[in-house]
Amino acid sequence: MCGIVGYIGTKAATSVLLKGLKRLEYRGYDSSGIALLNSHLFVCKKKGKIASLENELIDLKTDLSGYTVGIAHTRWATHGEPSDLNAHPHVSSSGKIAVVHNGIIENFPLLREKLISKGYSIKTQTDSEIIAHLIDYYVCKYEDFLTGVFVALEKLEGTYGIAVLSEDYPDRIIAARNGSPLILGVGEGEILIASDASAIVEYTRRVVYIDEREVVDIQRDSYQTYDLLQKRVDKCVEDIDWDIETIGKKGYDHFMLKEIYEQAESIQNTCRGRLLHETGTSRLDGLNLKNEDFTRIERIILIACGTSWHSALIGEYLIEEYARIPVDVEYASEFRYKNPILTPSDLVIVISQSGETADTLAALREAKQKGVHVLGVTNIVGSTIARESDGGVYSHAGPEIGVASTKAFTSQVMVMIMITIMFARKYDMSLETGQLLVEKIEKLPNLIQSMLDTAHDIKKIALIYSNASNFLYLGRGVQFPVALEGALKLKEISYIHAEGYPAAEMKHGPIALIDENLPVIFIALKDSIYGKIISNMQEVRARGGKIIAIATEGDDLIRDYADHVIYVPQVDRMLSPLLTVVPLQLLSYYIAVERGCNVDQPRNLAKSVTVE
Numbered sequence: 001m002c003g004i005v006g007y008i009g010t011k012a013a014t015s016v017l018l019k020g021l022k023r024l025e026y027r028g029y030d031s032s033g034i035a036l037l038n039s040h041l042f043v044c045k046k047k048g049k050i051a052s053l054e055n056e057l058i059d060l061k062t063d064l065s066g067y068t069v070g071i072a073h074t075r076w077a078t079h080g081e082p083s084d085l086n087a088h089p090h091v092s093s094s095g096k097i098a099v100v101h102n103g104i105i106e107n108f109p110l111l112r113e114k115l116i117s118k119g120y121s122i123k124t125q126t127d128s129e130i131i132a133h134l135i136d137y138y139v140c141k142y143e144d145f146l147t148g149v150f151v152a153l154e155k156l157e158g159t160y161g162i163a164v165l166s167e168d169y170p171d172r173i174i175a176a177r178n179g180s181p182l183i184l185g186v187g188e189g190e191i192l193i194a195s196d197a198s199a200i201v202e203y204t205r206r207v208v209y210i211d212e213r214e215v216v217d218i219q220r221d222s223y224q225t226y227d228l229l230q231k232r233v234d235k236c237v238e239d240i241d242w243d244i245e246t247i248g249k250k251g252y253d254h255f256m257l258k259e260i261y262e263q264a265e266s267i268q269n270t271c272r273g274r275l276l277h278e279t280g281t282s283r284l285d286g287l288n289l290k291n292e293d294f295t296r297i298e299r300i301i302l303i304a305c306g307t308s309w310h311s312a313l314i315g316e317y318l319i320e321e322y323a324r325i326p327v328d329v330e331y332a333s334e335f336r337y338k339n340p341i342l343t344p345s346d347l348v349i350v351i352s353q354s355g356e357t358a359d360t361l362a363a364l365r366e367a368k369q370k371g372v373h374v375l376g377v378t379n380i381v382g383s384t385i386a387r388e389s390d391g392g393v394y395s396h397a398g399p400e401i402g403v404a405s406t407k408a409f410t411s412q413v414m415v416m417i418m419i420t421i422m423f424a425r426k427y428d429m430s431l432e433t434g435q436l437l438v439e440k441i442e443k444l445p446n447l448i449q450s451m452l453d454t455a456h457d458i459k460k461i462a463l464i465y466s467n468a469s470n471f472l473y474l475g476r477g478v479q480f481p482v483a484l485e486g487a488l489k490l491k492e493i494s495y496i497h498a499e500g501y502p503a504a505e506m507k508h509g510p511i512a513l514i515d516e517n518l519p520v521i522f523i524a525l526k527d528s529i530y531g532k533i534i535s536n537m538q539e540v541r542a543r544g545g546k547i548i549a550i551a552t553e554g555d556d557l558i559r560d561y562a563d564h565v566i567y568v569p570q571v572d573r574m575l576s577p578l579l580t581v582v583p584l585q586l587l588s589y590y591i592a593v594e595r596g597c598n599v600d601q602p603r604n605l606a607k608s609v610t611v612e
């Protein structure tokens with residue numbers, strides 16, 4: 001999705017802003033632009049990659065080294081096609097105000113008509129352009145930059161994260177947030193504003209999280225935060241606990257591959273300090289649940305989107321089986337509009353890697369509005385979901401740059417496992433079982449590493465099937481969501497159509513797809529339904545389908561039914577998704593690379609979906 005970066009300080013703003021934009025590339029975008037300010041505004045915008053913007057800046061042969069103030073943007077089109085014109089920053093008709101905007105202004109048609117009647121000429125198809133004219137209008141009217149911005153914001157309906165420059169106030173950037181995140185970086189003699197910490201962290205790890213409906217007036221060596229009623233708000237400076245090294249590729253060809261390989265370690269980070277041997281349980285203090293809450297809770301509702309929704313489905317299987325609490329799993333986008341039936345004995349848990357997904361955030365707010373205790377599972381410290389939940393767990397997977405989620409998913413699943421054990425131990429899981437599980441979890445990183453060590457074999461399979469047009473992923477029980485996740489990964493980065501299904505459900509429809517051109521991936525571990533899944537494999541075999549089986553180490557029989565077998569170590573069912581998903585991630589990765597796809601930034605996708 002769109003990204004914002006702004007800089008005011010002593011360095012040449014152009015290079016800081018371009019570097020910042022590159023750090024935001026992973027969020028997904030289709031055009032970019034920059035506005036620089038000294039006594040005059042300089043604006044340059046370009047469709048396509050940031051490299052096109054850089055080339056344009058070089059071609060212009062303008063000396064930009066004297067500009068020490070500026071704002072920049074990566075756009076992910078919502079209103080109007082990706083083009084140079086529609087790219088941000090947008091400049092008011094007077095040429096004095098430049099704005100970058102994340103979010104959607106819902107009442108822009110009405111505002112556009114009003115602005116046209118006041119003599120403003122609208123040049124783009126975007127909703128964002130009107131913000132520049134509106135601010136221009138009120139800055140002129142009130143003869144004050146900050147007041148003009150405040151009054152303009154009153155007129156906007158929708159969501160925004162904005163950063164604004166005014167030619168008449170050359171040493172300032174004003175930024176505001178309503179539904180689209182902003183973070184302020186406080187450096188030595190310089191201040192940055194961005195939609196994402198990764199654009200800032202190279203310069204400073206000292207940050208201020210701008211909250212909903214706040215405005216920040218940034219000057220060269222100071223800043224002041226306000227609420228929308230123009231009341232001053234004093235904010236704490238916090239430290240980010242990761243650095244620029246963490247978001248490098250570290251020698252891997254792609255971020256996605258690096259992140260897949262980080263999983264043995266990221267899982268450990270998720271569990272660190274949270275597993276209790278003696279009592280055979282987990283300790284998740286951030287949930288803020290008291291003993292009486294555990295007796296009160298009769299149903300858990302897990303809410304998420306995309307990959308996070310798959311980890312919620314795994315959570316459902318685990319919590320119901322081990323803790324015996326009924327669980328419902330909801331797509332956030334559906335939950336928010338269905339006037340959900342909630343009672344005081346419900347517990348809602350929203351799951352989001354970014355902690356900024358608009359639908360998930362709206363679902364959280366809807367649940368809170370209905371008086372239910374809402375917990376958040378997020379990867380990003382200080383994210384909106386983390387801040388608005390009544391309690392929660394950070395998944396501590398570390399920054400995930402690849403758009404296709406991998407390590408964040410396994411860390412979410414690990415959190416689901418720890419939540420399951422915690423609830424199960426409060427009810428009827430024995431101390432012995434709890435202790436055994438804790439021991440097994442501690443051995444998991446080695447097992448994940450052993451899966452990663454099979455990458456070479458998985459690559460060979462990927463090369464055989466990289467030209468397929470369709471894939472089917474089948475699994476049963478807790479492996480069904482893993483099948484869904486495997487299919488989503490393949491779709492996202494290779495653009496091959498893939499479907500995930502419960503294996504037994506195949507005969508009720510998808511079986512019609514099976515022929516010799518259809519690779520079918522079965523997750524067929526040796527468990528209580530192994531025999532059933534072997535029958536499903538035979539049904540595929542009989543129709544000529546090609547079978548790739550993810551099977552339990554030592555299962556030689558399965559070779560009779562599958563064209564290829566990828567073995568995973570024997571592990572407790574509760575922990576098995578963390579192993580079975582790894583070969584599926586690798587398979588998608590190698591297929592996408594073989595097809596020449598942009599693995600880290602797949603077309604049309606955004607890392608954090610902050611619009612509806």
Ligand code: M6R
Pocket residue numbers: 305306307308309351352353354355356357360403404405406492605606607608609
């Ligand atoms: O940040 P979130 O976990 O809330 O994001 C939810 C989905 O947008 C996300 O999982 C998406 O499906 C990814 N591209 C999956 O790889």
